[in-house]
Every structure is written in C-alpha cells, then in structure tokens.
Amino acid sequence: MLHKIYNALFCSILKPLIQHYLRKRAQKNPDYLQDWAERFGEPYPNPIQNAIWIHAVSVGETRAAQPLIIELKKYFPDSPLLITQMTPTGRATAQQLYPHAQCRYLPYDNPKWVQQFIREHRPKLGILMETEIWVNLIHACAAENVPLFLANARLSEKSERGYWKIRGLVAPALAKLSGCYAQTIEDAERLEKIGVKNPLICGNTKFDITPSAESTKLANEFRARIGDRRVFLAASTREKDGVDEAQWIVQAWKKIAQSNDLLIIVPRHLERFQAAFDFATQAGLPTQKRSDNQIVQPKTQVWIGDSMGEMFAYYQAADVVFVGGSLVETGCQNVIEPMSCGKPVLFGLSTFNFQAACDWALMAGAAKQLNTAEEVVQTACDWLHHPHLSAPIAQSARDFVAQHHGASAKMAHEIHQIITKIAKDQETS
Structure with missing residues (x-):
C-alpha cells in the first residue's frame, strides 16, 4: 500500500512540485534550469552501456567516489564510467574529475523514469554513494538484473527514525541490494533495522582521498x-x-x-x-x-x-x-x-x-x-x-x-567478488 501511494505521488503530484523546487533553486544558481529532460525520464542521447555507474548526489559524494573508482578500475579496466548527480555543482565536479565519463542527472524516482534510465544504460553494476534510498530505482535495477550496491553507507539516529516510519516501503527495496558497505558499526546496525541484509563495515572512502x-x-x-x-x-x-x-x-x-x-x-x-x-x-x-x-x-x-x-x-x-x-x-x-x-x-x-x-x-x-x-x-x-x-x-x-585508510580497496574487492559470482552463476544456469 505504501509503495502504491508513493508511486501515485510521483505519477500525479510530485512533478510540478519538483519543477517548482528547481525554479526556486535556480534563483540562486541558474544552472538548475539546465538539462531538465534528464531529470524527468526523457530519452538520453547516445547513452553509454555496460558501464560502472556511480550515483553521487553532489560535490562531497562525487569526491568520495574518486578513490573507489580508482580501485574498481583495477578489476574492470575496460568498463566505461557513468556518473549521475542531483546538483549542478556535483555535475561540474564530476566533469572535472572524470573527463572521460558520461555525466548526467539521475531521474527522480518515478517508476517509468528510472526504468527508462536503466534500460537505456544497462550498467554492468551500480553504486549509490552514502545513503541514497530511491525505492523505484532499486526495484528497477533488480528487475533488469543490474547489481546495485550502497557504498560509504551511513544512517544517523534521526534518519533511522524517519525511515522506520516507512519501513514497509523501504525494506523490500533495500533487501534487493547486492551489497551494502557501511562506514561504522552503528551505521550498519541502523541500516539493518530498516531492511538492509548483512551490511559489511568497510569504513569511509573519504579517508582514501589524497591531494592531486x-x-x-x-x-x-x-x-x-x-x-x-x-x-x-x-x-x-x-x-x-x-x-x-x-x-x-x-x-x-x-x-x-x-x-x-x-x-x-x-x-x-x-x-x-x-x-x-x-x-x-x-x-x-x-x-x-x-x-x-x-x-x-x-x-x-x-x-x-x-x-x-x-x-x-x-x-x-x-x-x-x-x-x-x-x-x-x-x-x-x-x-x-x-x-x-x-x-x-x-x-x-x-x-x-x-x-x-x-x-x-x-x-x-x-x-x-x-x-x-x-x-x-x-x-x-x-x-x-x-x-x-x-x-x-x-x-x-x-x-x-x-x-583509517583502505575502505575503497575493501569495497572494490567485495564488489568484484559478487560480480564474479553472478557471472559464474549465469554461465551455469
């Protein structure tokens, strides 16, 4: 029932509210008016496929992904890079840090919009940085057999209380994640309470960032x-x-x-x-x-x-x-x-x-x-x-x-192990 209500909101009410929000943000930063089609599920020109896909909301998450991407490329050297954000500053940071990547906004969590995104790109794997819980996005990845991971995952006591109120909505989605890598034992315990299965404590990739x-x-x-x-x-x-x-x-x-x-x-x-x-x-x-x-x-x-x-x-x-x-x-x-x-x-x-x-x-x-x-x-x-x-x-x-160095290497190793197992299971099935 909660999922139906959630989808009804996205399909009928939230689009004009999101547009109003973006226009309001654009009063301070006009870049919020750019590339609207990407946010609302319109077909994307020349989408790359079979990529390592990283979703990093803004600047901090985009930078935190940098050492993890370096480690992942050791295991998947031939895979292109797709990076999605929600803010113009995050997008600009990604374009600066990863000039060879395809950078775009992730559509908001309307079921049709995220399904369009996943089917366009068909990523090799997806990684949500920090705690980005987009219910329909997670379900769409599972439906299209795209392994999806939560990295650098954290959850405060306040956020846990908020998610607990809608656990019936988020728990079924979180159970479909291929892996969750928490920053601390407290984060892991809170994430497990709201539906994550077997989160691993790997630390924070931000400790792996060094000056260029x-x-x-x-x-x-x-x-x-x-x-x-x-x-x-x-x-x-x-x-x-x-x-x-x-x-x-x-x-x-x-x-x-x-x-x-x-x-x-x-x-x-x-x-x-x-x-x-x-x-x-x-x-x-x-x-x-x-x-x-x-x-x-x-x-x-x-x-x-x-x-x-x-x-x-x-x-x-x-x-x-x-x-x-x-x-x-x-x-x-x-x-x-x-x-x-x-x-x-x-x-x-x-x-x-x-x-x-x-x-x-x-x-x-x-x-x-x-x-x-x-x-x-x-x-x-x-x-x-x-x-x-x-x-x-x-x-x-x-x-x-x-x-506290080394979280990125741990996460990349775990992700590679899971992707390898999935490939072997597909070969034998």
Missing part, C-alpha cells in the same frame, strides 16, 4: 600570490535561515586578528561567493577575490576563494583550517580532507554529517571543537603565531587519516 599533483601545483601558485604571510582558511562556510558563518568569521577576524595575517573564506556554494565578499568589505576589511587573478596585496586581510573544485589547493596553502557547516546547524562539511593535508583543524558543534570522523578525530587529538566563531578565530590566531601549539595536532591528523 594539480592541486599541489595550484597551492604553490596560491602561496606565491599570498607571499610570506600566516593564513587561516574558513573552508566550506554555510548559511542557514539567513545566518551565514562567513559573516560571523569576518566579524570575529576584525576584532581579533593582526593586520598582517590573511583570512581566506571559501563558501560551500557558489551563490554565497558575493555575500562573503560583501561581508568583508562592509566590515571595512581590505578584500580581494581569487577570481581577479592578482597578487594578494600586503594590505589585504580577506581573500575570497570564489572558485569550485580547488579546495585541496586552499587546504595546502593554509596554516590553520576551520571546517564550515559546523557553526550553523548543517552538520559539518568534510573534516577529513584538511587533516589528510596535515593541517590543524577546527570545527563547531554541528557535526552530524561527519559524526564518527569528528568524534574519532577529537579522541585522537587530531582536531579541536569550539562553540563560537570568536573562539574559532582566537584559537586560529593563537596557532598562527605559536605554531608549536598546533604542530602536535597536525601530526595527529596525518596519523589519524593514515590509520
């Missing part, structure tokens, strides 16, 4: 433009309910920082680039943008990182990093990446998106958690001027990431 040679080269270019100055990076700052972390950081920086130090702000979303610039200039702080391609002047106190796909370069160019999304209630952005660069890391109290990584990092002495923007900026300035205070944290960060 291109990002290191760009970081050196940034340092050349910045000169010999101490640098504090506020990375992936977020806004919620009209409150922007970038504004809080700017206000605290004006009160606490020394004029020869440099604050770099890189908002999480491109539509917040101009807002961050405006916050700094309205505060009376000399400000430049990365996009002006100019030397950072000695008098400049704030540099806005108004670029996408360059975060590893910003991390490597910084001396201290604050990870955004943690002072406002948005659950924190990726704390692992700056630690993998050996940087001392600060974050706020909202960490539910990276709960395990944050908890483990704090226990390992690899990061510090603070309550307010003023505390963050004060600690950052203390570390900038007394690097011996942060050096042990930076070393612990390197050790912490190294200890």
Whole structure:
C-alpha cells in the first residue's frame, strides 16, 4: 500500500512540485534550469552501456567516489564510467574529475523514469554513494538484473527514525541490494533495522582521498600570490535561515586578528561567493577575490576563494583550517580532507554529517571543537603565531587519516567478488 501511494505521488503530484523546487533553486544558481529532460525520464542521447555507474548526489559524494573508482578500475579496466548527480555543482565536479565519463542527472524516482534510465544504460553494476534510498530505482535495477550496491553507507539516529516510519516501503527495496558497505558499526546496525541484509563495515572512502599533483601545483601558485604571510582558511562556510558563518568569521577576524595575517573564506556554494565578499568589505576589511587573478596585496586581510573544485589547493596553502557547516546547524562539511593535508583543524558543534570522523578525530587529538566563531578565530590566531601549539595536532591528523585508510580497496574487492559470482552463476544456469 505504501509503495502504491508513493508511486501515485510521483505519477500525479510530485512533478510540478519538483519543477517548482528547481525554479526556486535556480534563483540562486541558474544552472538548475539546465538539462531538465534528464531529470524527468526523457530519452538520453547516445547513452553509454555496460558501464560502472556511480550515483553521487553532489560535490562531497562525487569526491568520495574518486578513490573507489580508482580501485574498481583495477578489476574492470575496460568498463566505461557513468556518473549521475542531483546538483549542478556535483555535475561540474564530476566533469572535472572524470573527463572521460558520461555525466548526467539521475531521474527522480518515478517508476517509468528510472526504468527508462536503466534500460537505456544497462550498467554492468551500480553504486549509490552514502545513503541514497530511491525505492523505484532499486526495484528497477533488480528487475533488469543490474547489481546495485550502497557504498560509504551511513544512517544517523534521526534518519533511522524517519525511515522506520516507512519501513514497509523501504525494506523490500533495500533487501534487493547486492551489497551494502557501511562506514561504522552503528551505521550498519541502523541500516539493518530498516531492511538492509548483512551490511559489511568497510569504513569511509573519504579517508582514501589524497591531494592531486594539480592541486599541489595550484597551492604553490596560491602561496606565491599570498607571499610570506600566516593564513587561516574558513573552508566550506554555510548559511542557514539567513545566518551565514562567513559573516560571523569576518566579524570575529576584525576584532581579533593582526593586520598582517590573511583570512581566506571559501563558501560551500557558489551563490554565497558575493555575500562573503560583501561581508568583508562592509566590515571595512581590505578584500580581494581569487577570481581577479592578482597578487594578494600586503594590505589585504580577506581573500575570497570564489572558485569550485580547488579546495585541496586552499587546504595546502593554509596554516590553520576551520571546517564550515559546523557553526550553523548543517552538520559539518568534510573534516577529513584538511587533516589528510596535515593541517590543524577546527570545527563547531554541528557535526552530524561527519559524526564518527569528528568524534574519532577529537579522541585522537587530531582536531579541536569550539562553540563560537570568536573562539574559532582566537584559537586560529593563537596557532598562527605559536605554531608549536598546533604542530602536535597536525601530526595527529596525518596519523589519524593514515590509520583509517583502505575502505575503497575493501569495497572494490567485495564488489568484484559478487560480480564474479553472478557471472559464474549465469554461465551455469
């Protein structure tokens, strides 16, 4: 009954609501108006087939898939790559990271739309990154004999309570997954409660991400433009309910920082680039943008990182990093990446998106958690001027990431084993 209601909503009501949502998002990011046909099950021109298909909703999931794709290509070197997303920034990231892949939006979960998608592409296998539970998509893959896996799977207590209310809808679909690879034992237990069969604990592929040679080269270019100055990076700052972390950081920086130090702000979303610039200039702080391609002047106190796909370069160019999304209630952005660069890391109290990584990092002495923007900026300035205070944290960060390395290889091995078994069973049947 729940499945019938779900399908009735998608077939009669949800399409205009989704279109309204996309138009609303387009007010801040016009790219949401592009490629609508892909989202609503229209035939796709020249669809690749027999591909390794990765569904990664947005930027974070797309980056998390990178080390897993590297490991999978060792087992399936001749298979093309299909990557689907739900956001324009995720799509742009995929096109940058995987120039030879076919990148497109995944249709919303209308049964006809997802069936069209699966029959067009007929993937060798599919992988849903993080916890993307699209009921009709999973059923369509099972009906078309496409092995489908959930990788980097995580489920918070809050999400578990939500899914439990509709367990009759999600459990039959989850039971059809060919494999589920959870980040932690807690995630595995919660996923099993809502219907996943025999989830394996493999860890988080984000611990396997390392800076590329291109990002290191760009970081050196940034340092050349910045000169010999101490640098504090506020990375992936977020806004919620009209409150922007970038504004809080700017206000605290004006009160606490020394004029020869440099604050770099890189908002999480491109539509917040101009807002961050405006916050700094309205505060009376000399400000430049990365996009002006100019030397950072000695008098400049704030540099806005108004670029996408360059975060590893910003991390490597910084001396201290604050990870955004943690002072406002948005659950924190990726704390692992700056630690993998050996940087001392600060974050706020909202960490539910990276709960395990944050908890483990704090226990390992690899990061510090603070309550307010003023505390963050004060600690950052203390570390900038007394690097011996942060050096042990930076070393612990390197050790912490190294200890959790290897999830991608585990997942790829398990997936290869299952695909091999399926092929043998088909040969003997």
